[in-house]
Amino acid sequence: MPPTGDAKITPDELKTTSVDTSDSTSPGNASSSYEAKTVWRVRQVPESWTSKKLQSALSVCLKTGIAEVTIQSLATDFGQQGDGSSRTATVTFGKAPAPLLASTNGVFKLSQFDDYHDSGPQVFIDKDFVGFTPLSPVDNDSKHAIQCVLIHGLGGHAIASFTDDTTGFMWPRDKLPQAYPALQVWTYGYSSSLLDEDSNSNVYEWAESFKLHLRIHRRLCAINRRHPFPLIYIAHSLGGLILKEAMISMSRASESSEDRANILSSYGCLFFGVPSQGMDTANILTMIENPSARYTLVQLDQQVGFRLRKRQHADFRSAFHFEDSQVVHFFERDKTATLKLNVTTNKWERKGEKVRLVTPESATFGGVGNDSDDNSISIGADHSNMVKFRMSDVTEISKVLDVIDRFLQAAPTVINKRFGHQSSSSPAYSAFGKSPLLLPPPETRDSSEATPELPNNLPCFSGDGFYGREAILSKISRHFNDHTVQNPAFGLYGDGGVGKTQIALKYVHEHSRQYETIIWIYADTSDKVSSACNLIARNLNIVDEMTSDADVCRERLQKWYREHAGWILVFDNVETIADILPYWPNVIGKKGHIIVTSRNPAAARTRPLTDRMEVECFSVTEGVELLISELGDISSHVDRTIAEEVVKRAGCLPLAINHMASYISEHHGSLMDRRFLDEFDKQENLVLDEHVATGTNWDYEKTLATCWTLSIDSLRDPAPELLDILALYDPDVIVCKLLEHFQDTEAEALCKALSDQQTQFQALSSLQRFSLVKRRAVRGGVLEAFQIHRLIQDAVRRRWDSDQRWQQAFDRAIYCLSKLYPRQVNGGSMVASYPDCALYNTHIVSILRHYSKNKSKIRANLGFAEVLAHCGWYFYERGQIAVAEEILTPAKSICDRETLGRMNKTLALVYNNLAGVYFSKELVQLCAETMKICIQHRKACLDRTNPEIQELAMAYSNYANNLSDLGHAKEANTYYRKALDIRENCPGCTPDLMEHTLYNFAFFLNTIGQVDEAFEYMERALVQHSAISHVSGLSLYTLYFYGNLLWDREKFERACEIHKNCLRERTKIEGTEHYMTGSSMYRVGELLCAMESQEEGISHLRQALENFRLNMENGDKGLLPRTCLRLGKILIDRGSSIGDERSVLEGEELWKEGISLAWSRKNKRITSIDEVNGLVDNTFW
Incomplete structure (x- = not known):
């Protein structure tokens, strides 16, 4: 319970009373006796000075032993001059430096030598840390890409609020810059002592002050930069409310102002115990007499409340409205001891009843941008200590580092999209x-x-x-x-x-x-x-x-x-x-x-x-240095002799050393004895018993098998099940959403780690801690992903000692892919889904290869065959015909085995897509036979009221194409009309599907001499373009063929207009070097010459000629000889008419070249210009 009676603090008692009311014990709130953990800030250190030089100079200046001076950090302070010409240090002293304690202004002149004491550089030393203080080491200066700003809470301190009271470990200074060199870390301090009788600031004034400091600081930092760094914020308690208020104010500035630029640069916030709906301040109120401090506390109190709670959330959402931003809320899991007066010392101490100062509901209230349940995270500490992590507190700090890592991935892309550069x-x-x-x-x-x-x-x-x-x-x-x-x-x-x-x-x-x-x-x-x-x-x-x-x-x-x-x-x-x-x-x-x-x-x-x-393995010495550096927080607890033995056990292999370091950190906490070596040797003996050497490098295999097995055996369910799934995927980029099937009952039956979010988080965290997987981000930071080393995958699969284990991993991996892989819609193109296909194709191919090698252990189902069918079509559309066939052929085998001759939609899809492969390989007869089987399956499985009936229309149209190529015109005509009937009279048809059938039918009609009907259907195909949102390859073929039909009708101007449009769009999509772009160049040139615009026409024909010469390596389609002959004839005729001998000579050379090429292609001599078009397939007429 709160203290009662006359125990309130008055201004007169401030000199004799000490109290920890804040989020931390700041130097300003410390007792009058000097504490060695007190951190001092040294500003204006010359840019050429190193930590060692500064340490020596401070020792001389402050008359203390050099061993008593510890430079905790030395950072470039762009905020001082804007050009990085000075540095700022954080320093601790083992013993009280008398000159410093006696100083009234903190101004000192430094020198490394007593004789030059008065002529050294002038620095400023303080312990209040008001304003911005840089924490990232100077070695990281060239790597910075994002700025991170820390803001402490009420009565807190820019350093002490984030520092472990026992060890002095300050994670934003001692961990973040080392883990993320790209992060430029700054901490921001403001005076908010509840015991200061002169203080009358409130949230709004603190926010305005922060906004001003940030504006000046960012301006100076950006002097030599083209664009401002993206910003992320780490705010504790009241600091979060101040930040919200500052961002609200910044959002209301003019469009071109620095404040607006700063909020545009802001990507996300990490809020720790921020009382968005108030906090329990009753205990503190009983001991505060200062009216201003009491007013601030009343504002924060969860029961009294104040207008921040009523309107700040809405205003903040409006100010920080970006959908691509993130705010992550951390809430305290432990209660905080309340204040109790020690009647002996007359000091307030945190020894009273424990209460939760900020409830989870208050700490996690409201979000912005990409808000989700993942953005509310518990920290196993009380309100004060939730931002004070120890080096050994891997579990809790990893939660924070995971969020920062996520922010780092996304922020640069997101922020620069906002600025449009x-x-x-x-x-x-x-x-x-x-x-x-x-x-x-x-x-x-x-x-x-x-x-x-x-x-x-x-x-x-x-x-x-x-x-x-x-x-x-x-x-x-x-x-x-x-x-x-x-x-x-x-x-x-x-x-x-x-x-x-x-x-x-x-x-x-x-x-x-x-x-x-x-x-x-x-x-x-x-x-x-x-x-x-x-x-x-x-x-x-x-x-x-x-x-x-x-x-x-x-x-x-x-x-x-x-x-x-x-x-x-x-x-x-x-x-x-x-x-x-x-x-x-x-x-x-x-x-x-x-x-x-x-x-x-x-x-x-x-x-x-x-x-x-x-690249060879490390030497033992190099390996030991790597091991020690990887042990991180426990690196000081290492016996080098034992470390050498560990490195030798690892075969001096860097990957194995890294892995062992993770295992030692997780399980042993030190390397001072032989416990780990004994454990390793025992596991190695088991490996020797269980494995048979598979290659000449058995020592290498044995080392890796032992390393991985140690960690894998330490995993608890369901982490091993999740690892089994990852062992079948392609190792490089496994997007997290591939595993996220939360609340899915089917997934729950397969593996709880797929259906339960918390279970999956714990499983993945275990895999990360043991260095079995690494987390990253993809697609501009929008998606998160994992990577797993191939050698770890090999080790996991070698442990599968039963067919059941193989089958379980296979079924789970396929289930995840089948839920997310894009599908062909009603037989249409997958081009709009290419980016999503690219996320999963490598995993499908990887699983297929494992399946092909282990058919005796795995039985694949129709779900796998369906995924293979769609994946195969993706590769077919992209022109990777061999890959498409490699994927579709086993899909057919799976379907044949599973259906046992029954009609099936999946098998129809496989046959349809295989037919496309055979068509590309010019196996026309096989293509027709395959497509006919597809039609049989689709007719049996699809009803005309089902939108999927459009797949049958596609099959009819493609089969008609095959029949036309085989010379069966009458039968082809029948199937084209069947396809058109479904398009026109059944649900599910889209404009691009309609265009596909109309184009093919019109092309067919033209080839059999029904020109007027062909023109009618081609015009109908062209009409579909107004309803299609994108220009596709088919759209361009429609334009090209329609232009040719207009040419045949001698509508030259309209034909030229259509072909120019086709050329313009084809150049955008396929570039100037694609042979179809060359065909459009040729057609435009021919039309212009026919319309007496010979200069422009010849220019287009020359471009076409250059294009076809480049494409000769892709096979002669008759385009080059035709162009040589056509351009040659035009140059000869033009040169003769105007007396241009050079034009005639050039034309004659081109004609000779064309004749030679035509002979090699058709084995016949071209004698007239009328025979020129016969050199090419009618596609290019």
């Missing part, structure tokens, strides 16, 4: 999304250059335990800076787990400022490389979103490489060089650099690589 990281492009490594932009970049904003795909292992490798990094750097090397490409090869990817990532990180663009491609399979390049091309805005042709994407990327400088391309984990050669830049020169990593020595030692180096 490029990402604050060097634009690093890839197939999936934003990396946890944030790279600052080169300062030399032209601010006027419009560079598209793209996500990157850098591995999440960045910075995790990287140590050494200076020789390799130096060699890469020297090679890339050797100007005698024409096409610099460096190969790194070595066993799995030696750190090849980490070295490549370290190089990219260290040299980020010299690159405009970073491209990282996971390259272990050719289909992953192709899919990655497709998405990179889209993100670079060099192909349209609707572009499906993989060849187009590859060609556009090649052109982009040629035309842009300052890029680096990493092909990571290459299996064979053949997989990446089609995507290898054909021109590098001084424009870019390439790194290839591979476990296959041949892949990293052959041309076109220009240099290479094998």
Whole structure:
């Protein structure tokens, strides 16, 4: 209960009474006796000074032993001058420094030598920490990409509020900058002592003061920056209300003001015990006499309440209205001891009844942006200690670090979208999304250059335990800076787990400022490389979103490489060089650099690589240093002799050392005895008993098997079940939502970790703590994902000692994919779903390969076959025909086995998609036979009242195409009309589906001589365009063919208008180098010449000629000889008419070339211009 009677504090008692009323015990509230944990701030330290030099100078100046001076941090303070010309330190003294305690203004002149004491630099020393104080080390200056601002609570302190009282560990200073070098951490202090009789501030005044400080601070920090850093906030208790109020005020500033820029730059907030609906202040009120302090407390009280609670939430949501922002609420799980007067000392102490100062309801009230249940998190501490973590408090601090990591992934992309310009990281492009490594932009970049904003795909292992490798990094750097090397490409090869990817990532990180663009491609399979390049091309805005042709994407990327400088391309984990050669830049020169990593020595030692180096395991000494650095908080509790033994057990393999460090930290808490070694040896003996050597490198296999088994055996259900699922997926990017099927009864029957959110969180946290998985973000930070090392996946699968274990993992993995993989809708294109397909294709291919190798252990069902059917169609649409066939063929086998001859929709889908593959392979007869089987299944399974009946219409139309190609015109006509009947009279038809059938029917009618009817149906196809939101490849074929029909009707001007429109749209989608773009160039040129616009027409024909010459390597379709003959004849006729001999000679040369090419194509001599069109398929007429 609160104290009663006359125990209130009056101003006269302030000098003799000590009380902890705040969120922390700040230096200002400490007792009069000096405490060694008191932290001091030293400002205006020269930028050239190191921590060691400052320590020596303070020792001399303050007349204390050098051992008594501890420099806790030394950071560049852009907020002082705006140019980083000074530094700010946080310092503690083991013994009371008399000159400092006696000082009235905190001004001192420093020198390392007594003789020069008066001539040293002037610094300012204080312990109040009012305003902004930088905490990130100077070594991180070049890496900063996001600013993080801390705000303490009522009666708190900028340092002490976030510092563990026992150990002095301040996690925002001692943990965050080390874990996230990209984070520039600042703490903000304001005077809010409840015992200050002169204080009359309130929430609004504190908010205005914070807003002003932030404005000035950000202005100075941005002096040498092109764009402001994104902002995230960490606020405790009252600090959160102050921040809310400040953001409300900022939102009301003018559009062009700095305050508006600051709120636009704000990505998210971490609120710790913020009393959005008040707090229990009754106990404190009984001891406070100061009216201003009492008023503030009354405002906060949950029962009295105040207008903040009534209107602040609504105003804050309005001010911070961004849907792409996040606010995460942390609430205290433990009660806080109330204040009780010690009658002996006449001091208030926290020894009274325990109460919950801020209820979970108050702490988690209200959210903004991407608000969800995940954004309300408990902390196992009381109100004061919930922001004071110990080094050993891994469980609680990991909750916070997880949120910060999530914010780091998303903030750069989100904030720069708001400003409408490029990402604050060097634009690093890839197939999936934003990396946890944030790279600052080169300062030399032209601010006027419009560079598209793209996500990157850098591995999440960045910075995790990287140590050494200076020789390799130096060699890469020297090679890339050797100007005698024409096409610099460096190969790194070595066993799995030696750190090849980490070295490549370290190089990219260290040299980020010299690159405009970073491209990282996971390259272990050719289909992953192709899919990655497709998405990179889209993100670079060099192909349209609707572009499906993989060849187009590859060609556009090649052109982009040629035309842009300052890029680096990493092909990571290459299996064979053949997989990446089609995507290898054909021109590098001084424009870019390439790194290839591979476990296959041949892949990293052959041309076109220009240099290479094998990556080997660490030496024992290097391994020990890595182990100690990875042990983090317990690194001081390590016996080096035992550490050496651990490293030897790990085979000096970096991945194994990293893993052992996680296990030791989780299970032992120190490395001072042989407990871990004994445990390891015991497990190794079990491995020897259970495993048979599978290769020549048995020691390597044994080491890894022992490491992984130790951790896997320590897992509790359902973490092993979740790990089993991950062991079947592709390891590089496993999006979290693939596993999230909460409240799904079917998922609950399969695995509780899939259906229960809390269970899944605990399971994934366990996997992370043991370094079995790593968390990251993708798709610009919108999606979160995991990575798992391939060697860990291998170890997990080796432990499956029964077919049942294989089947369970397989069923669960397939269930997750089947719930999320996009579907073809009524037989239509999947082009709009390509980005989502790209998230899951690699996992489907991975599971299919495991299935193919383990058919004796796994039985696949129709659900798997259906997913394979849709995935196969994706690859078919993208022109990856071989991959499509590899996926669809087993899908057919599964369906045949499961259906036993019964008619089935899934089997119909598989046959439909296989027919497309056979058509692309020009197996027309097989295509027709396959499509006929598809029709039989769909007729049996689909009712005309079901919108899926449109799939039958698609099958009819495609089958009619096959019949037409085989010369069965009458039967083809029948099936085209059947298809059109369903389109017109059944539900589910869309404009693009209608266009598809009308176009095919019109094309067919034209080929059999029914020209007028063909024109009628083609006009109907064209009408559909007004209802289609995007321009597709089919739309362009419709335009092209319609233009040709107008030509045949001698409507030249209208035909030319249609063909120009087609050319314009095709250039956008397919670029200038695609052969169909060349066909449109040819047609426009021909029309213009016919309309007497010969100069313009000849120009288009020349462009077409250049296009077809480039495309000769893709096979001669007759386009080049036709163009040579047509342009040659036009030049001859034109030259003869105007007396231009050069034009005649050029025309004659082109005619000769065309005749030669035509002979080789048709084995016949062209004698007249009327025969020219016969050189090509009627598609290009």
